[in-house]
Amino acid sequence: MPLKSDRKAGPHKKPLHLFLLVLFIFLSTAPTLAVAAPESPVEWDTRVNDLDMVEIQRLVNRMDMEIQEALPESDIKSLIVGLAKGDIPLQPGEIFNQSLQYIFREVVANSTLLAKLVVLAIICAVLHNLTGAFEKGTTGQLTHMVAYMVLVTMAVGSFGLAVQLGRDVVDKMVVFMQALLPLLLTLLVAVGGITSAAIFHPLVFITITAFGTIMKNVVLPLIFFAAVLEIVSGLSKEFQVSRMAGLLKGVAMGLMGLMSTIFLGVMAIQGVAGAVGDSLTYRTAKFATDTFIPVVGGVFSDALGAIIRSSLLMKNAVGIAGVLIIALIVVVPLVKIITMAFIYKLAGAVIQPVGEDNISDCLNALGNNLITVFAAVAMVGLLFFFTIAIVVGMGNFTVMLH
């Protein structure tokens, strides 16, 4: 019975498209935000030095070399000042070209795996065709099964590595968010979002940690188990457990959808409530000043507003730097995973004409499951991106309501 995993691959591509689209829009608009900086370079440096970025810098220093090389500035303070002043151009075209080059390099690096899989599949096909030549048919079957097991072991090994890579990425993103959010919340308090920060603090930390933990310890293992069961189903046409694999995959996908809905819903609603509360406090004070101090009552609030807006710009620059680092943390492993999925699917496609349906379906199923792993990790990155966007946007919203 052929495995029917192809149909399930379609919906997983949506988060990827959405993620890339949002990332593209955010990164392409970043320099426009930064050019609006009204202050002198010296003042920017002073403002950045007031912020505690030791933890973020430590995390950036601990990142892989390829991520550090991809960053325009390895010093986080220089990166933020550069983004705020518009000195660091983020060219979408260049990013796209570099991504393509990286994908190509990864495909070439994984070509060994492809070669091994194809050779083993051909051996399996030859053994399968030679079954009739043995005195007993079962001898050929046994040999074929042993070859199949070798292939599956190899495939599961690399699949396990991909899942482990995904778990590490989720862990890294959670730790980075834990370091970045205090900074963003500090800047949110500085622009007057005291209520927002007070609401966000427990909420955002608990949600991020819970989301990361569930994704790492529940969703990704479920996808792995589903993949293992699909492979086992390929061993015999008589003894199938593909329904259980489908169940596990369905639970994983459902959990992912449920978690992301709760995550976004809670964050958005709580954030708006906080922003409205903050703006109410600010507007009451502003009304009192403007009303009871004639002529010049508005001057102070205008001066404060201008300074708050420069802090807001700083907060946006920190947010963009955070998004950039999150993107780099997640993109490099995602490219590795998607390349591996491509290799599996390519191997499955190449093997199919040889006549080995079992192996072809197995490799195809592994490819589909890797795409699910890709979607799960990308979903974490996307939601963390949304978190940064909401916290940054909440500051903008608070100041806008002033």
Next chain:
Amino acid sequence: MDVLRQLIQTIVVIVILAVFLEMLLPQGDMRRYVKMVMGLLIIVAVLQSVAGVINSDLLRDIPDVTEAPSGYHPVPLEDIMAAGQSLSDANRQEAAQQYGRGIARQVMSLAALNNDLQVVDASVQLHENTNEISGITVFCSSGVNQSPTPTTEDNAGPDGSGIQPVIISTPGADKPGGAGVQPTATEMQAASDIAGLVANFYNLQREQVHIEFQ
């Protein structure tokens, strides 16, 4: 997840065993029976896992979900609030400075409307918390609109510049101070007018506006 992991391991072992038995057994009814027995084994394994999950304490693992990974300690809200408040205070201070400078320029423009007195500078004092204007000091130069008086060593100021400040706290009420600079009656009247104008314009008490002659 350990329960699920064990279940998957068991299922994999049972399926592999079933595949081997399928190969080793002769063709016939025995194969069907073996397949059914293996199927029953899988059902038993699944039921056993489900029973294990139901009997265990499901809420036990929930607190772990919200724990930060690898011993990372989240920054407490108090620290974030304190840091944010410190930045906010710095912003407020900067805004107050800009505000004070802006008001001082306005005061100088207002005072310049009076041609009898030349205004040199102005400073604005603000309340620390409310940023309301607590006082305004206008610095004027004396003797500009009259014939200059030669400076002697006797009336030289403490800094040796020959200029002594004259402070008019309440124009019309206080006597002008200062030993070295003696404003004329016209200047005194102009100072009084300026102080009244500034006090009225900014809704202040007249005592809050000071005129200093240099």
